[in-house]
Amino acid sequence: MKVCLIVEGAYPYVNGGVSSWMQGLMLAMPDVEFVVQSIAASPDANLQFKYKIPSNVSEIQEVYLLDDDYVNNKTQKRVSLTGEEYDAFENLMFESNPDWNVIIRFFAEKEVSLNALLSGRDFFKMTLDYYNTNFRRVVFSDFLWTMRSL
Structure with missing residues (x-):
């Protein structure tokens, strides 16, 4: 099974809260493949992962609300x-x-x-x-x- 988790800019960049819950969920379900879509206001080159990404996460995609075209x-x-x-x-x-x-x-x-x-x-x-x-x-x-x- 493949599951897409959509999160508002937290995982994997912010410790605690929703990010901790997501990390625990993905680690508890090693037989499930996860894709994470992280929604943020705009690109931030200074963001760094706060979590070690589990092996069952196949992709992390970033989507920005402040699209450059706009x-x-x-x-x-x-x-x-x-x-x-x-x-x-x-x-x-x-x-x-x-x-x-x-x-x-x-x-x-x-x-x-x-x-x-x-x-x-x-x-x-x-x-x-x-x-x-x-x-x-x-x-x-x-x-x-x-x-x-x-």
Whole structure:
């Protein structure tokens, strides 16, 4: 089994709390493969691991909220999703069983920023379709920005 743990900037950079819990969990389950996604505000070259990473952790990925494309107002790469990617992101947003392999591969292989995805036509279309089916009584701009912030 492969498990993805998503943490807000703590593990493996901060001692105690959630980080200690995660370390204990992963050490207690040596037969489970773990991938850690650490969400942080922005890259920090001074961060150092505070924990010895268990052998059953196959990958640690860092995701930054302050994406360089957005912060530096660079021209964004146009994002065009394949049918498989569209379905995976739609399931992530509105259903219960996203294909994590497709989502992780999308960001790893296409080198697309999160901001470019959330500002793209495909994201807009899937949000609009879901809105028209389920939330027509809500102001669309509020709904769109809520979906982008999730």
